[in-house]
Amino acid sequence: MTESSRPIRTRYAPSPTGDPHIGNIRSALFSWAYARANGGQFLLRIEDTDRNRLVETSVGAIMESLRWLGIDWDEGPDIGGPHAPYFQSQRLPLYRKAAETLMDRGRAYRCFCTAERLDQLRAAQAAAKRPPGYDGLCRALSRDESEARARREPYVIRFAMDREGQTVLHDIIRGDVVFENSLQDDFVMLKSDGYPTYHLALIVDDTEMEITHCIRGDEWISSAPKHIQLYEALGWEPPGWAHLPLILGPDHKKLSKRSGDTAVLDYRDKGYLPEAMVNFLALLGWSLDDHTSILGAGELKRHFDLARVVPNPAVFDIERLNHLNGHYIRAMDDGRWEATITEWCARQLPESVKRPIDPDIVKSVAPLLKERVSRLDEIAGMVEFLFGYEAPEYELDALTERVGGDAEVALKAVDGALVALDAIPQERWDRDAIEAAIRGMEATLGMKLRKFVPVLYVAEMGRPQGIPLFDSLELLGRERTLQRLRTARARLG
Ligand code: GLU
Numbered sequence: 046m047t048e049s050s051r052p053i054r055t056r057y058a059p060s061p062t063g064d065p066h067i068g069n070i071r072s073a074l075f076s077w078a079y080a081r082a083n084g085g086q087f088l089l090r091i092e093d094t095d096r097n098r099l100v101e102t103s104v105g106a107i108m109e110s111l112r113w114l115g116i117d118w119d120e121g122p123d124i125g126g127p128h129a130p131y132f133q134s135q136r137l138p139l140y141r142k143a144a145e146t147l148m149d150r151g152r153a154y155r156c157f158c159t160a161e162r163l164d165q166l167r168a169a170q171a172a173a174k175r176p177p178g179y180d181g182l183c184r185a186l187s188r189d190e191s192e193a194r195a196r197r198e199p200y201v202i203r204f205a206m207d208r209e210g211q212t213v214l215h216d217i218i219r220g221d222v223v224f225e226n227s228l229q230d231d232f233v234m235l236k237s238d239g240y241p242t243y244h245l246a247l248i249v250d251d252t253e254m255e256i257t258h259c260i261r262g263d264e265w266i267s268s269a270p271k272h273i274q275l276y277e278a279l280g281w282e283p284p285g286w287a288h289l290p291l292i293l294g295p296d297h298k299k300l301s302k303r304s305g306d307t308a309v310l311d312y313r314d315k316g317y318l319p320e321a322m323v324n325f326l327a328l329l330g331w332s333l334d335d336h337t338s339i340l341g342a343g344e345l346k347r348h349f350d351l352a353r354v355v356p357n358p359a360v361f362d363i364e365r366l367n368h369l370n371g372h373y374i375r376a377m378d379d380g381r382w383e384a385t386i387t388e389w390c391a392r393q394l395p396e397s398v399k400r401p402i403d404p405d406i407v408k409s410v411a412p413l414l415k416e417r418v419s420r421l422d423e424i425a426g427m428v429e430f431l432f433g434y435e436a437p438e439y440e441l442d443a444l445t446e447r448v449g450g451d452a453e454v455a456l457k458a459v460d461g462a463l464v465a466l467d468a469i470p471q472e473r474w475d476r477d478a479i480e481a482a483i484r485g486m487e488a489t490l491g492m493k494l495r496k497f498v499p500v501l502y503v504a505e506m507g508r509p510q511g512i513p514l515f516d517s518l519e520l521l522g523r524e525r526t527l528q529r530l531r532t533a534r535a536r537l538g
Contacts, residue, residue, distance in 0.1 A: 053085025054257050057111070057118070058247070060092045061103030064308035065110045067361070068262065068292045068300055071326045075289060076260040077116045078327070078349035085257070089121030090250060093134045094240045110309040114319050114326075115342050120254075128254040133246050140241035143249050143279065144202045144234055152278040153234060155191045155200040156183040178230030179203065202235040204244075204275060212270035217258075217287040219356045224270040232271055244268060248275045251284055258285040260351070287351050290330040291358040305361045312366075316389070316421025321370040329359040339372060371419040383411050386424055393425035398432045406431050409520050413512040430506040431520060436529045437507035441536055447499035447509050456537045458497035459504060461486045463530045466523075474523045480515040504533035 057073035059065055065073075080087040089111070091104055108123065120126025130136060147153035156179070158166075163179070170177050184205060186194075194200070206229045214222040234245035241249070251259055266288045276283040294304025312322055323342050331354045333340055377385065383404075390402045410428050418424055429437045448454040465482040483501070487494055499509040505518065505526060518526045 051255070051257055053080055053083040054088070054255050055080040055085065055260055056088045056090050056251070056254065056256055057116075058090045058092050058250075058261075059103075059107050060095060060098070060243075061100060061107065062095070062098040063100050063103055064106040064310055065103075066306045066308055067312075067326070068306050070110055070114070070309045071292065071329055072260060072262050072289055073111060073116055074114065074323065074326050074345070075287075075331065075349070075351075075354070076258075077118075078345040079258060079260060079351060081346040082349040086119040087117075088126065088128075088254065089118040089131060090254070091122050091132045092243065092246065093132055094243070094246055096134075096238065096240060106308070106310060113310070113313055114323055133250065134240070136246075136250065137239060137241070139249050139253065140235065140245050141239070143245060144241075147204065147234075147275075147278055148202065150278065152205050153202050154184050154186065154205060154231075155195055156203045156231075156233070157186075157194055157198050157200045158182060176228065179232070181231055184231060199237045201233045201237050203231040204234050204271070204278070206231055206271070207274055212273050214266070214269040214273060214286060216266075216269075217285055217351045218290070218354050219266075219288060222266065222269070226270070229270055229274075234275075244271050244275065248272055248279070248281070248283075252276075252279075252281045256284050258287060258351075260287045260289065263288045263291045287354070289354065290356055292329055293358045293360050295360065295362060297360065300361050305363055314422075316423070317366065317370050318373045318421075320373045321366060324369050324373075325366045329361065330354050339369070367419045374418055374421075375415055377415075379411065382415060383407050385421060386411055386414065386428070389421050389424040390428065393422065394429055394432065398429070403432070406520075410512065413516050417512050426508070427511050430511075430517070434525060434528070435532060436503075436505055439503055439507040443503045443507075443509065444500055444533060444537060446503075448496065452537055454492075454497070455500045456534065457490055458486075458492070458500040459530055459534045459537060461490050461497070462501055462504075463527065463534065465489075466518075466530070467527060469523065471523050474519065476515045476519045479518045483515065500533075501530075505529050 055076040057076050059069060059073075077087045079085075089108075091107070093099060104122065111118070118124070120128060120131065122131040125131075144153055158179075166180060167177050183203070206226065208226050208229065210226050212224045212226055212229075214224070216222055232244060233242055235241050269286065269288075273283060292300045292306070294300045296304060298304070300306040309322070313319070320341055323345070324340055327340060327345055328338070331349065333344060333348055333353070374382070386407050387402045387404070390398070390407070391400060394402070406428070410431060414424060414427060417427065442450075445452050445455045448458070462483065465486050466479065469478045469482055483498075484494060486492075486497065490497065498514060502509050502511060502514060505514070505521065511517070
């Protein structure tokens with residue numbers, strides 16, 4: 046089959062060394078989108094050959110992260126497929142066979158150098174200010190000697206790199222990248238424990254699994270000459286290469302844990318919506334056109350193209366993510382929004398609040414909340430005041446904090462509100478009457494609404510700001526509203 050008639054096949058090939066992070070999952074999203082946009086297939090392969098770094102729970106977290114984002118796979122460890130198994134640790138004979146083929150062709154050799162020798166070598170290279178790398182000592186061993194030593198000594202298998210000329214990476218995103226072969230060294234392909242390194246396992250599996258495009262993070266670009274030479278030495282056709290741009294933190298340094306590169310599932314647990322995350326990740330290096338900022342998985346599946354991925358770094362801007370999250374919250378239909386509020390209240394409200402969460406309260410507060418929330422973990426704190434008779438607990442200082450610590454002013458505000466609101470009879474207790482009464486306080490107190498309103502927020506809600514006050518007091522009802530003001534006054538007095 047020619048290149049163009051092969052169906053597009055891409056993969057996400059994480060190492061199960063922890064929960065997948067933002068930077069890493071972007072590779073999954075782009076690989077998936079490229080396959081989907083081209084009517085191709087996307088598969089999940091677990092690269093678990095580094096036995097020292099395995100984290101038991103990772104495979105579950107990897108699949109959960111993908112599912113949360115709506116990234117589906119056609120073949121993988123859980124569902125199998127024509128190229129099973131999809132755990133590299135279960136494919137060891139394939140790697141050994143490739144290593145042996147390379148040995149037979151004189152492109153690989155056993156290396157018996159001890160860890161001490163390699164340490165000394167590294168130290169000597171550092172002292173002489175030369176780049177680190179294996180010096181090729183065991184490359185000179187004869188086949189017989191190598192066989193004989195292999196019976197008594199542990200060894201690794203190294204690839205014999207071509208050390209002359211250049212290796213050229215034809216990168217779909219960056220164009221041609223040229224590497225000097227003299228700077229390469231004979232890297233380890235098969236470790237003494239029989240497990241392959243990434244370099245060998247990658248090309249064996251990408252070939253065997255008929256991957257047409259290797260879409261991966263930019264951190265792998267320096268390894269590309271190894272991979273290209275391996276393909277050449279084995280006589281296999283390499284895939285198309287696409288190295289995705291680096292993601293930088295807001296400080297324009299490489300994204301770190303502190304600047305946002307934390308586990309994808311942490312974002313879910315903080316109350317980000319998957320739509321917001323997909324939208325956000327999609328624009329870290331790719332764009333649909335020069336103006337679209339809101340787009341979803343549907344657009345990605347239809348229009349994603351590697352030609353519109355830029356090589357220069359993308360900047361991770363949490364404000365943009367918050368903004369997108371707010372957008373998708375406001376786009377939710379009532380049913381989903383109410384279910385979301387119920388879920389987060391059940392999760393985060395104190396135990397003293399009765400379960401199941403009162404659906405009438407949820408329904409009444411839902412429209413008010415929608416405009417005010419940009420993360421779902423803000424919900425419970427904002428609505429807690431509606432679930433009890435008294436306001437949620439607050440420090441006395443909170444009542445005076447926004448009025449310059451002046452208890453007199455706070456007391457005036459509370460008393461003023463008591464008088465104004467007490468004058469509204471029960472049957473006229475609604476938003477408009479409440480608004481008129483509270484606005485009227487400006488004249489009687491000689492104080493701006495903006496100044497005294499935080500005192501009322503604290504008295505009613507236990508916090509200096511929240512969902513709109515007038516609507517909230519209507520929901521709270523006349524009796525509870527007045528009672529909370531009396532409590533505040535007692536505390537201030
Ligand atoms: N196991 C590698 C990683 O987790 C895969 C890189 C690739 O996509 O080839 O980064």
